[in-house]
Amino acid sequence: MIKSYSRKDLMKISVEEHLKCTEFPRVGAVIEKDGAILSTGFRGEYDKMHAERVAIEKLTPEELENSTLYTTLEPCVSVKEDQKIESCADLIIRSRIKETVIGVLDPNGTIYTQGYRKLLENNISVAFFNRKLREAVEEETFEFGELHSITGPGKRRIPIVHSGTSLTVQFSENDKRSFQIRWTTLQPIYGFVDLISTNGAVRVASGATEFMEITDPLVFRFPSHFARMKKGMIAIVCPVGATFCLLVKLIEVYKNDIQFQWEMRNLN
Structure with missing residues (x-):
């Protein structure tokens, strides 16, 4: 019998993935459908690949369609017109993932809210981790945490x-x-x-x-x-x-x- 995970469970598992990272910013990702985990990934699991891409590329297009992605950090966007590597936001959109659940927004001023907005503009539902888990992610994602x-x-x-x-x-x-x-x-x-x-x-x-x-x-x-x-x-x-x-x-x-x-x- 396949175990069915709650949304809170999946948030926690993505946090467990990002704790596997050996460099900052730490990012972990989980893809699920109907409560079943399809794949996981963390930044650095494969050389120079973001966590979302790691998790997505483990699956077929059929598996990805109408799935939900949990990621501890806001998906990146293209920051240069001639950028050769597809951004995670664009990859999520192309993969026909139906919902993305984000831990924290990226404090990098070039990306801040841009990934979040791009997903919404392309009809992908966006939700966020609960407050307690967001605080935990914030402390562990960046080398010094958010600076207040x-x-x-x-x-x-x-x-x-x-x-x-x-x-x-x-x-x-x-x-x-x-x-x-x-x-x-x-x-x-x-x-x-x-x-x-x-x-x-x-x-x-x-x-x-x-x-x-x-x-x-x-x-x-x-x-x-x-x-x-x-x-x-x-x-x-x-x-x-x-x-x-x-x-x-x-x-x-x-x-x-x-x-x-x-x-x-x-x-x-």
């Missing part, structure tokens, strides 16, 4: 989409002192992005190229509520009344993302 806050020193690439990205700056895991910053107005053509905080909180460390060169963060003049940053620039954020400051260096500007490095400093 930063603590201690670090480096990260994040998307800047729509109205921007807000972050809570916390001094350390055990020290809860915090304040807010925001990245917005990304202009990749001109190579800049705006770092925003409260009025008078942001200073540009003119002339500095490394954090170690900054012995006194508050020696820099002309505080403002924002800094228009280009690659290599360092800014210092210190809101009125704060007992620590944030040093930020913009490492790279991409089409929809930035990479930045940060460090916290206590104020004496």
Whole structure:
């Protein structure tokens, strides 16, 4: 007798698949029909193949028709006009899969919601994992999970989409002192992005190229509520009344993302 799996079971099995990945982002996929598992796949199971493609290519067109695909990450879309490899969204559409159940939307600004929308526009039903499983997937999919806050020193690439990205700056895991910053107005053509905080909180460390060169963060003049940053620039954020400051260096500007490095400093 063939076991019949519930939708929650299938979500969990796709998570088990993505935990098999040895590189980030982790992605797992399951294809089922009438509660029976037809195939599974995970990113990297076959060289340079996404999890959805791995699972799909294990099946015949007849098996795929009217099936349901569970994937822990939003299916990719074509990001270049001359892209040689078919995107997962296009592959799903061509395979006549009737429904796709997604764990989390891809935070990459080039893909974010695009795969989801393309499936809907091609009459494929889309649903999402339940909230608890989405949170579990988020923590395990990306190398650092979704970024809502930063603590201690670090480096990260994040998307800047729509109205921007807000972050809570916390001094350390055990020290809860915090304040807010925001990245917005990304202009990749001109190579800049705006770092925003409260009025008078942001200073540009003119002339500095490394954090170690900054012995006194508050020696820099002309505080403002924002800094228009280009690659290599360092800014210092210190809101009125704060007992620590944030040093930020913009490492790279991409089409929809930035990479930045940060460090916290206590104020004496």
